Amino acid sequence: MGSRATIARRELAGLRAEKTIVLALAIQLFIAAFSSFLVVGLVSMYDPGELGGAEVDVAVTGEAVDRMEAAAAEVPGVRTRTYEDAGTAHDAFDARVVDAVLETDRREGRIHVDATVPDSDVRTTVVVVQLREVLRTLEASERDRRVDDLESRPLDVPDRIGSSPYYGFTYTVLVPLLVFLPVFISGSLAVDSVTEEIDRGTMELLRVAPVTIAEILDGKALTAVGIVPAQVAAWLALLWFNGTPVANVGWLLVLATAVAAVVVELAVAVALLVPDRRGAQLLYSVGVLAVFAGSSLADGGPVNAAARLAIDSADLGVYLVVVGAVALACVSVAVVRLTLDRCSPAALG
Template identity: 55%
Template sequence: MAKRELASLRSEKTIVLALLIQLFVAAFSSFLVVGLVSLYDPGNAAGITVETAVAGDAADELAAAAESTDSMEPRLYETKQAAVDAFTAREVDAALLVTETPRHVLEVRVLVPDQGVASTLVVVQAREALRALERAERADRAAHLTSTPLELPPRAGASPYFGFTYTVLVPLLLFLPVFITGSVTVDSLTEEVERGTLELLRVAPVTLTDIVEGKLLAAAGLAPVQAALWLALLSLNGTAIAPASSAVGTAAGVVSLLGLTAGLAALVTALGAAVALVSPDRRAAQTVYSLGVLGLFGAAALSPVNPANVAAKLAVGSADTSTYLAVAAVVALGVAGVAGARTAVRRYGLD
């Protein structure tokens, strides 16, 4: 049954196209990540300089803060109106107009383009400039404060490419096959029921449990195989997967990543099989399955050991005991899901 199911997947153009897209992303990850980071974190787009007009009561301090950022080039203007005119005439990309109130509070008005990608980039850089100004003012006014204010968060020194790769790209390549395998299971079972071929298969010397288990094995088995291929391609592109001081540690991290993928695939395909048997209509079953999986992942995201965090920690090589316990829990849930699907299949077969 599993071989028959795998052979039939070749004719599913949607599934094959999805696999090819994932293969492309993994194979060319080192090139794609540069462009994707610009969407993920626009403030780190390389080669972008935001020319900014600065004017107002504390223009020197604000200009110094803007100059401390990586991509802002401040220009001082004598009056706020002159800065606004320069922005209106597109001589500069943005304008920062600062006013000091009678209570010595600095209020900054920011002028940015009203639309387009440039607006996003300017807003991000202006935010960094205001943060730098806040830090500088805190340091200058610390001696005059009667109480100690809350500490600002420390500046993050991590590369956005590093963060994007391990917190977005790796989980995406691991979990997308999981979602697809469940969808394949739903399609396969509902199609058998709609065409009447499920009853025809039962004429063969196999039980309904054998039929469904074969479909689950074929679908769920694809996810860890794809995950292993994607991780290998990422490694070839220079992204270290589960780096550790020893080969044993690296192997443990990779095996845990594959175990996490296999456990999730087993759980999701079992859910898909149960939905398909209860609701044989293909569209209705796919809707219920999609909402169920999204709800499942959404609920898991509320946990500090959610699958995305677990995958990121394993991939970056910073896994701890709770991380491995989470992987074991996911595998146990996958086994329990398959057992539950078997029970549902037996009941369906007796009706």
């Protein structure tokens, strides 16, 4: 273990000169330190209506003006102006008197609506969000009105549960981002470290020392994996400082470390099989992104597990994901040993 620790300290000292890792750490530090502002800004881009106070003037015309005006009256910030025909309404839209146009028409007992909104304008998203709420309100009112016309009464629709998008965005996007972004970076560092040693021929010089190739790779992997829990702990502490409590920090650190071990060992294997730095980085990046993209779609993936741990809603399945990640990390080490045994000495030095 002494040789591995020595190589790990050597690698850690070399990270200070790496501008890439310093820049990546700075970006993560910015995200964690200013998480509250970022959440407000990003969620506002996703759903500006959550900020409130968005006022929109809408031109309404057609055969169902009364229904549309009634629906718009229930949406805060939406003001309607009635026009006799669609041409006049569009003239007002072109003159920027109104922000949007809603043309209504009755067909076979149904209300059809054609909406016109600004094209690539700054206010387009705000207008679309407000019109969406108006149309949802119109749809709900029409359903309630037509219940009496049915032969049998349908089941009552459950009331809409109001939930803050900030909460969902923080724990399903921001926390997993800060937990797993260091993992990606550590894998990339491992690829660079191994391929650089092979390109420069310094792997052969390291072999002159009383250490084996396995110990050299273990030392490099130990550094790449070891910086992950330190970063994650720092980022979660900054989230807590910004008023975002995160539960099960210990389990999150274990999950991040285990996934980092899997990714770093994968990166080392890729670097051994593809000694070219650019080719290895491309193969590593595509492979890791594909794996994480696929796992994020599954309920039992590490991204979902991190989110559920953070909000303290983990069940037995989530804890099994963490245990499985630890077991997979051990398997990854064995796979890299097998890969190392199949590599020729010339390929390593």
